Structures are given as C-alpha cells and as structure tokens.
Amino acid sequence: xxxxxxxxxxxxxxxxxxxxxxxxxxxxxxxxxxxxxxxxxxxxxxxxxxxxxxxxxxxxxxxxxxxxxxxxxxxxxxxxxxxxxxxxxxxxxxxxxxxxxxxxxxxxxxxxxx
Amino acid sequence: xxxxxxxxxxxxxxxxxxxxxxxxxxxxxxxxxxxxxxxxxxxxxxxxxxxxxxxxxxxxxxxxxxxxxxxxxxxxxxxxxxxxxxxxxxxxxxxxxxxxxxxxxxxxxxxxxxxx
Numbered sequence: 377x378x379x380x381x382x383x384x385x386x387x388x389x390x391x392x393x394x395x396x397x398x399x400x401x402x403x404x405x406x407x408x409x410x411x412x413x414x415x416x417x418x419x420x421x422x423x424x425x426x427x428x429x430x431x432x433x434x435x436x437x438x439x440x441x442x443x444x445x446x447x448x449x450x451x452x453x454x455x456x457x458x459x460x461x462x463x464x465x466x467x468x469x470x471x472x473x474x475x476x477x478x479x480x481x482x483x484x485x486x487x488x489x490x
Numbered sequence: 491x492x493x494x495x496x497x498x499x500x501x502x503x504x505x506x507x508x509x510x511x512x513x514x515x516x517x518x519x520x521x522x523x524x525x526x527x528x529x530x531x532x533x534x535x536x537x538x539x540x541x542x543x544x545x546x547x548x549x550x551x552x553x554x555x556x557x558x559x560x561x562x563x564x565x566x567x568x569x570x571x572x573x574x575x576x577x578x579x580x581x582x583x584x585x586x587x588x589x590x591x592x593x594x595x596x597x598x599x600x601x602x603x604x605x606x
Contacts, residue, residue: 409593419535419581419596432591467535475585475592476523481535 378402380482382468388488394456397485400449401470409479410443410453411467419467425451426474437462458489494584496597503572503604510557511567511600513582523585524565525594526556530578538580541565572604 381400389395401408409424423433428445436443440459445451455462465486469479495514503509515524526538541549541556549556557566569576582597 418598421593424593432593434591435593465533469535475587475594478525478537478540479535479594480537481527483532483534486533 380468380470380480382466382482382485384485385483386486386488388490389458390490391459392457393489394454395458395462395487395489397453397466397468397487399451399453399468399482401451401468402480403449405470405472405480407471407474407479408445408451409467409469409471410451411469411481412464413467413484414464422453455487458487460489463487463489494582494595494597496582496600498600499598500601500603503569503602505572505574505604505606507572508568508570509572509602511569511580511582511602513565513567513597515563515565515582515584517563517584517586519587521587524556524558525583525585526554526565526567527581527583527596528576528578529581529599530575535581539567569602574604574606577602577604 383398406427410422413419422435423443425445443453465484467481467484469481471477471479493516522543524541528536539549539551539554541558548558553570555568579599579601581599583594586595
C-alpha cells in the first residue's frame with residue numbers, strides 16, 4: 377500500500393488567498409484525521425471523519441477552516457481566507473478503526489502564509 | 491481535564507546504550523490508551539507502541555518497550571540499544587474519549603539525539 381498521500385507537500389501563499397490541502401487515506405481505513413502542528417501549540421486535532429462523516433470538528437480554529445470528505449478515498453482541508461498565523465504543518469492520518477488503534481500519518485503539508 | 495506531560499525537551503544518548511523518555515498523564519477515566527510516536531527530521535509521524543490501561547503487562551515492540559506505572563500515571567518509553575537512526579522527536583499521546591469525541595491528545599515531545 378502507498379500509505380497516506382498528501383498534496384501539496386509545500387504551499388506558499390499570500391494572506392487572503394484560498395488554500396486547499398488534499399489527502400488520500402489508506403484504502404480500507406474508516407477514519408480520517410486532520411492535524412495541525414506548530415511550535416507554539418504542538419500537534420492538535422482539527423477534525424476527524426468516520427465513514428466520510430465528520431464526527432468532531434471542535435478543533436477547527438474558526439469559520440475560515442472547512443473540511444470535506446466526499447468519498448472514502450479523498451478529503452480536503454480548505455482555508456479561506458488564509459492568514460499568516462495559519463502557517464504550520466498540516467497532517468492527515470487514517471486509521472482502521474478509530475483512535476484506539478494505530479494512526480498512519482501522511483508526510484504533511486508545510487503551509488506558509490506571507 | 492486530561493493532559494499529557496513530557497518534561498524532557500531534549501535527551502542525548504550514546505549509540506548502543508538504552509534511553510528512557512518520560513511521559514506522565516492525567517485522567518480520571520478508568521479506561522484509556524497511551525501511544526508513542528516518532529517524528530524524524532523528514533517530518534512524518536510514525537507509530538511505535540501502544541499500552542492500554544487494562545493491559546497486565548508492559549507493551550514491547552522490538553527495541554521499544556513501555557514502562558507503564560499506573561499508580562504514578564507514567565508511561566515512559568524505553569529504547570534499548572540506541573541507533574543513530576533513532577535521532578528524532580518522540581511524542582507521547584493519550585486517547586481521550588467522551589460522549590461526542592474520541593481523539594488523541596499529544597504531549598510537547600522530546601528531541602532525542604543519538605551520538606556515536
């Protein structure tokens with residue numbers, strides 16, 4: 377299996393622009409997680425899906441952030457409009473059966489908003 | 491409130507020696523799970539080991555073992571026979587479950603450097 381795939385790996389954008397991050401989970405995994413990692417806040421969960429349905433989005437910072445999972449093999453995290461404080465590494469992870477089990481992380485997307 | 495504490499920002503160990511990375515947690519739930527992940531300089535998060543609160547024995551996975559002391563609420567990671575490739579950030583995480591969520595809470599991490 378190819379593992380969790382994220383694109384792009386690096387994104388540099390100007391403040392106010394829309395940013396879309398993409399994730400393809402491991403085939404057969406029912407759970408998909410979006411995390412953000414910064415020096416100040418560490419690694420924090422933004423949202424997770426079970427069978428394509430959002431379960432907990434309490435970690436989404438504000439309305440500028442939105443996430444979708446239109447099918448079992450694809451998810452997006454969108455930031456509109458982007459701000460410099462959104463600069464971080466965004467990870468997607470998938471799991472066979474929730475957080476009681478190992479999560480497989482993608483390589484991350486390093487976002488820089490100038 | 492639940493939380494994970496890793497008090498060692500950085501650790502050094504000589505190749506082939508053993509090293510212990512500390513992790514303490516705080517929860518009032520009787521059922522919980524503890525995880526360790528490794529993050530090398532390339533950035534990806536790699537699962538290492540899991541310990542359930544009801545597990546009778548300490549978890550082991552190859553050179554990794556978890557020193558689980560329930561009364562002390564500690565779940566320290568022990569790496570035996572350190573290798574240069576073990577140099578990385580290490581994160582302890584705890585599963586937090588409530589009526590409307592089921593997620594991992596991560597500690598701030600410990601940077602391990604293995605020297606020859």
